Amino acid sequence: MTSDAKTPDEYISNLPDDRKEPMQALRKVILENLPQGFQETMSYGMIGYVIPHSLYPDGYHCDPKLPLPFMNIASQKNYIAIYHSGIYAQKELLDWFVGEYPKHVKTKLDMGKSCIRFKKVNQLPLDLIGELSSKMTPKDWISIYEQNVKNR
Numbered sequence: 001m002t003s004d005a006k007t008p009d010e011y012i013s014n015l016p017d018d019r020k021e022p023m024q025a026l027r028k029v030i031l032e033n034l035p036q037g038f039q040e041t042m043s044y045g046m047i048g049y050v051i052p053h054s055l056y057p058d059g060y061h062c063d064p065k066l067p068l069p070f071m072n073i074a075s076q077k078n079y080i081a082i083y084h085s086g087i088y089a090q091k092e093l094l095d096w097f098v099g100e101y102p103k104h105v106k107t108k109l110d111m112g113k114s115c116i117r118f119k120k121v122n123q124l125p126l127d128l129i130g131e132l133s134s135k136m137t138p139k140d141w142i143s144i145y146e147q148n149v150k151n152r
Contacts, residue, residue, distance in 0.1 A: 007042065008027060026126070027047060038071075075121075079119045097132060
């Protein structure tokens with residue numbers, strides 16, 4: 001589900017009541033842990049964390065007018081999702097996350113290539129998400145993006 005919201009605050013205010021608090025908590029832990037240089041914005045109808053053109057003028061290879069995307073969070077119909085490009089592009093980060101997940105959550109990991117789905121929206125592993133958010137700097141992501149994604 002995408003949103004027409006213009007800001008992250010508007011996005012959250014438009015959510016059903018049972019999703020507002022979990023999404024606010026998720027957003028807060030990401031903002032507290034994301035390394036300096038990432039910028040919060042609306043991206044693809046979700047709350048996004050991007051590398052702005054001021055740090056990476058090339059922008060996103062699919063549409064250079066857009067800043068380089070890194071991570072998104074969204075309230076979907078049946079779950080809350082985190083879309084983390086670093087997990088998709090760096091096997092070491094994926095392996096770390098898969099190994100740490102059971103230490104924080106009793107349910108089975110529900111994950112696609114870059115999408116982590118949480119069906120129990122009031123049981124988000126915020127400490128783990130905060131740590132995941134801190135693992136990659138903008139410089140790290142740019143390097144990985146240019147090596148593994150941009151030139152495919």
